[in-house]
Amino acid sequence: MNDGEPTSLVSLDRITRRLDELLDIGRTEDGGVTRLAYSDAETRAFEYVQSELPTTYDVQIDSIGNFFASVSHEADQTTLIGSHLDSVFNGGRLDGALGVVVAMEALDVLSEIDASPRHPPTLAVFRGEESARFGHHTIGSRGALGLLTVDDFSRTDQNDVPLWLAMQRAGFRPSDLSEPTICVERIQQFFETHIEQGRVLDEADDVLGIVTSIRAPVRYEVTVTGTYDHSGATPMNLRSDALAAAGEMVTAVENAATDVEGVVATVGDITAHEGAINTVCGKVTFPLDIRSDTINPRDAVEADILERFADIADCRGLSVSTDELDRSKPVSLSSQTVDKLDSTVYALDIPYQRLPSGGGHDAMNFQKVGIPTGMLFVPSVDGISHSPYEKTYPEAIEASAAAMVRVLS
């Protein structure tokens, strides 16, 4: 960083210390972290962030536990910056926490230089971004924007505790779901830094990524039903083998998405019901996940896959059923915020690229309600995500904080 620039005040040591101290809240034996949505650990992480803020910052907690820190909650306009502090089971040190700590660093630098930005920034930390506990993502940011549904509130965790009860136990009193918990009109823009969770930046040796859009999934649970038979006693031509059919379908999913720009399609799990070494398996289920950052090619790949499934089942004389689990819309981030990030990162003179985000993030909800939103990615080393082995590069952390200082200035 150039001396004399505010970005030269970015302290990698301070960022690293805060990431390490946050890791200690919910740290697992493997060196990962478990801080589930609305858990005590998540609450303690929020308290830690508050304890690290400059004294000039006031904190407001909304009715579902989201955290907003600002020097001026009364200003007509604000730029939101932040991320989340919850994690998956045994997740990594950076997912969520990095975006919060980078935002804190940017606010620290602005405080140190007594900056007076046109839109005074607000540090935003959201509850429950991960779906690990309640099976649905970005609870806090959706609640803040009035996007939660009654269905979300009644979703239960592994111990059958519904979300609304978990919120109450954490000390919050959610009221009208359809109303935002915050004053949305004040928010001029939203910025979030996050780890990529994929291997695109790392493979390209890029230090930062600028997110152009958020891929959204259509998801199915697929059930293939054939006939159980003895593997030794049943000739190949008398079989109705659900696992062989499923194998062909898994390959078909891959083939359908390969070479279609911007679309990914995945079978990430499979269950052979009552499977055994000496059995022709009669029932197999697997989940199907198709994502894209634009809706048309995703629809085309989806239709192609479902047609291939039907053909495979027909040819084999067995049945396939596809139950839709989710159908979300991809979100294109505002060119205003994307271009602002792009020129900012360009000025840092580091390798970077524009790319879609494969996973959902709090940022997408702000764009959905029309607030110009920008996201910065740091690389995932070897693409590792949701794991104690999640890592990025120090220069990427430093560069992301420098970029956030500049866009907030």
Next chain:
Amino acid sequence: MNDGEPTSLVSLDRITRRLDELLDIGRTEDGGVTRLAYSDAETRAFEYVQSELPTTYDVQIDSIGNFFASVSHEADQTTLIGSHLDSVFNGGRLDGALGVVVAMEALDVLSEIDASPRHPPTLAVFRGEESARFGHHTIGSRGALGLLTVDDFSRTDQNDVPLWLAMQRAGFRPSDLSEPTICVERIQQFFETHIEQGRVLDEADDVLGIVTSIRAPVRYEVTVTGTYDHSGATPMNLRSDALAAAGEMVTAVENAATDVEGVVATVGDITAHEGAINTVCGKVTFPLDIRSDTINPRDAVEADILERFADIADCRGLSVSTDELDRSKPVSLSSQTVDKLDSTVYALDIPYQRLPSGGGHDAMNFQKVGIPTGMLFVPSVDGISHSPYEKTYPEAIEASAAAMVRVLS
């Protein structure tokens, strides 16, 4: 059946009563049966059989619990007839039990007509034919013939009880493993009736099947190792997807065996390790089972499959390992006993066919040590096996008993 023939004395009522009374020993909620090897239920079933024998029969129990009933254990020559009484978890009413009850019926008829066969028959009931408890089949018959190994004796059940301890707890004292527990030289031939466990007879509307050979498996545990990635964030061309590779391999197994006469190849189970809807799966394991009644085509299909696996892994830049679990030799049954059964069944004037057995049976061990052996199959309705829904046809049961009366006469 013709009046005047001994076969007219076969009583389907008596057979049905005995099958029903045996079913009550270890009966499950689903109407199936759980009588595991060396369990109390198996022992009670043996006691039941003894209680139903004509009083002229003496019973001898060998050192590992096999049961032999004869009017003359001192005769120089004998024909063995029987099967087993253990079952898989929640198995069917007929698997094993039918062969014992049909043999009892034949002995009853021979007693009723005061027959004096050249080789006085011995009812043989073997322990532990199923691999459900100790992971290896035909324990009793292999032990009777001196074919058990130290490895067999140290195999453990689901509660880590080794076979040798289970035998001791059931009251038996196995001694030198390499010695037969019975006088093998006396046994002139062995006959077993069993349910087919496949759908060949039922599809062909045949009432009986005459087994020509026992298919034997070569078995592998296959492990495909790729790379875990986020399903949304990882473009198709940057993936090393173990589940997609496994899908292709499962299809390759099927293709390699289809249209190869007498060979079957099956993947009957699959595990996606840490699989999830939003993950590109990095590790998949599955068992592979290849069987044939002759060794050369089985070897050819095996080599073909292993080559296809290596090609698939190479093309995808991931690794596959294949651990051999089992390599058994197919057994051709003696033409002497097969032809005798064939002419006997032919005389019954019912539809029948010769076919290989897909599964292993006690009978194969007798043929392995050079004793001419014959097996009769009754149809499995809809091919259902190892299930409470296992069924056959009354005329098949009656015909099998009539055939056994004739071959023993």
